[in-house]
Amino acid sequence: MRKIGNRKKQPKPKWLKAQIPGGEDYFRIKKNLEKRGLSTICQRARCPNISECWNNYHATFLIMGDTCSRNCTFCSVKSGNPAPLHPEEAQRVLEMVEIMKSTYVVITSVTRDDLEDGGSSHFAGVIALLKARRPGLKIEVLIPDFKGNTRHVDTVLDAGPDVLNHNLETVRRLYPHVNRKPENYHISLEVLRYGHDKGFITKSGIMVGLGETIEEIKETLQDLRESGVELLTIGQYLQATRENVPVEKFYTPEEFEELKEMAFSCGFRGVESGPFVRSSYKANKMYMKANGL
Ligand code: SF4
Secondary structure, eight states: OOOOOOSOOOOOOGGGOOOOSOSHHHHHHHHHHHHHTOEEHHHHTTOTTHHHHHTTTOOEEEESOSEESSOOTTOOSEESOOOOOOTTHHHHHHHHHHHHTOSEEEEEEOOOTTSTTTTHHHHHHHHHHHHHHSTTOEEEEEOOOGGGOHHHHHHHHTTOOSEEEOOOBSOGGGTGGGTOOTHHHHHHHHHHHHHHHTTOEEEEEEEEOSSOOHHHHHHHHHHHHHTTOOEEEEEEOOOOSTTSOOOOOOOOHHHHHHHHHHHHHHTOSEEEEETTOOTTTTHHHHHHHHTTO
């Protein structure tokens, strides 16, 4: 059972006014996703950038269903007993990539602790089909922690994604606050380190506004750097539903700039930091910039 947010929602500051979803391409993408029964994290997480991203042909596909086997209290994705995997999902993602003429795609999933391999082979199948049918397409995978099982991480990496993304989400102290086991902080860092040691570009993200201190943010960034992470996103946590934990602080755009400087001083090669920054926000741009392309 989810913990219910116990405080009245704070009014949003003026810099957090999201664009109402719209635009010709937005509706075209929505219709095509619905036709194929595909989910995106853009919709499930009620991302404020959906209009901007979709009208620029950028979306993040959510594979393996819309129900997560875990229950993090910052997340608006439904939790419960996930449905069986859909064998046609890879083909449907491919069709969407073709419709959107994508050159860079982000694939993420719900956590599937119910599956013997955590869904890693399904993930790999999607990557493999995209690589076979869209040579030149850059693929970023935003994976669950697979409980730290490196065999499952290998299954995904062996399919050859271009970027391995795995979010740390928040600082170590707040893991229990968001209904995560304290040891998961370390497990996530180990997954990232494993990917880095295998030669992959690794990326991670945190949300701020959950009650962390600046010192804790710095410690988290240092932990990520020590695990070899090169690309980082920092965004404002927003309470999507009454069942999510409340926002403790709204950072100003100026504070996000300061966090960006802090991240660069820690040694990250690419950083996006801002109120509406999400893990996959401008993912293509960050990849290109970090690689001097
Ligand atoms: S930032 Fe990511 S999740 Fe949000 S709309 Fe863009 S692609 Fe989707």
